[in-house]
Amino acid sequence: MSLPIGIAALVIAILLLAVGHFFPFGVPVTFVGIGLIASYIYDTRYKPASKQPIGPGxxxxxxxxxxxxTNKRVGVFMRPETGERAYREL
Incomplete structure (x- = not known):
């Protein structure tokens, strides 16, 4: 959901900057848009379930x-040393 809101924020920011409203709206809205798009790109909390077999450890x-x-049943596996979690279709 952050991607469409981030894109909308950037479009609004461009319009505001084009008409000369730098502060208090144009520049902050630009950073909000960039931040939302970056969070969409770099957020790795949700990873789709893999069909690959789980390895040792x-x-x-x-x-x-x-x-x-996907409407499929998923199992959760964890690596105790790191706390990393993996999701596998069952």
Whole structure:
């Protein structure tokens, strides 16, 4: 959801800057738009479930859920040394 809002913020910022409203709106809205787009690009909290088999060192947490995007059952695995989590279709 951050991508369309970030793009809209940048379009509004361009319009504001074009008519000379630098502060208090044009420049801050530019940074908000850039920040939202960057968060969309670099946010790695949600990763789609993989069909690849899980490797050694991973522990099954017992968590199960239905992925809302694919409507498939997903299991959660964790690497105890790092706390990294992996999601696999079951």
């Amino acid at each position: 991973w522990v099954d947490t017992g968590e199960r859920f239905i992925d809302p995007e």
